[in-house]
Amino acid sequence: MQIKAILFDIDGTLVDTNDMHVLAWEEAFARVGASFDRQVIHDQIGKGTDMLVPTLLPDADDDQQEELGDTHGAIFKAQYLETAKPFAKAHDLLAHTHGLDQQVVLASSASQGELDHYIGLLNARDLVSATTSSDDVEKTKPAPDIFATALEKLPGIDPSEVIVVGDTPYDIEAAAKCGIAAVAVRSGKFEDAQLQAAGAVAIYDDVAALLAGYATSPLGR
Known part of the structure; x- marks a missing residue:
């Protein structure tokens, strides 16, 4: 075929960009008092917020998930997007x-x-x-x-x-x-x-x- x-x-x-996304998620989680080994975060890269956050923070409600996703996006855009190759x-x-x-x-x-x-x-x-x-x-x-x-x-x-x-x-x-x-x-x-x-x-x-x-x-x- x-x-x-x-x-x-x-x-x-x-x-x-995968390592950049790991760092951006690490900072986003830190802002809500959550900490994960970078390899643990890396193993979730490839998922969007709707899949990644519930895996690592299963108790987060929809609003918290969305807020974390927005924070990650803002960090990634501000610190990493323009340097991605x-x-x-x-x-x-x-x-x-x-x-x-x-x-x-x-x-x-x-x-x-x-x-x-x-x-x-x-x-x-x-x-x-x-x-x-x-x-x-x-x-x-x-x-x-x-x-x-x-x-x-x-x-x-x-x-x-x-x-x-x-x-x-x-x-x-x-x-x-x-x-x-x-x-x-x-x-x-x-x-x-x-x-x-x-x-x-x-x-x-x-x-x-x-x-x-x-x-x-x-x-x-």
Whole structure:
């Protein structure tokens, strides 16, 4: 089956931000008197506020969750967003995909504002067919909403003709719930065992490695 569209995660996949999000969440939690080991926070990166906060603070009510999410977003925007850099060859991978007439879709648990910033950072405005952010859905990854919404923007394309590229188990789990295969990259600093357990069909070091092996990868086969 020829792949007609590729749904790319952004944070940790195309842009090197996972460690920044860990620090922003650490500060946000500290402001409400909560403290977690950074690895514990890292292991939740890839989820949106609606999934991350209840995992770490199960007693937080909806208002507290929203407040923490807003605090994290404000800290990330103020201290980290402008210094975030794309991974090597991230733009080239999107351009290569587009050049093969495969639709490029950015499907992220980030806010729409962050997503717009990243599109500019990746110089990808002319390459992207559709986007989905946390602002478009009720629940973020690992719920299927983000990828399901992206599929709705690809009329006539079957899930079997789509692949997800992501860096976290939550990308892979969300894709599976939509019947989409997922390729993982190690740049988000999750262990291979975690990615494999979630169902990754292939694992690459980063997007540069994926681009180098594109023709024989699940994206190009």
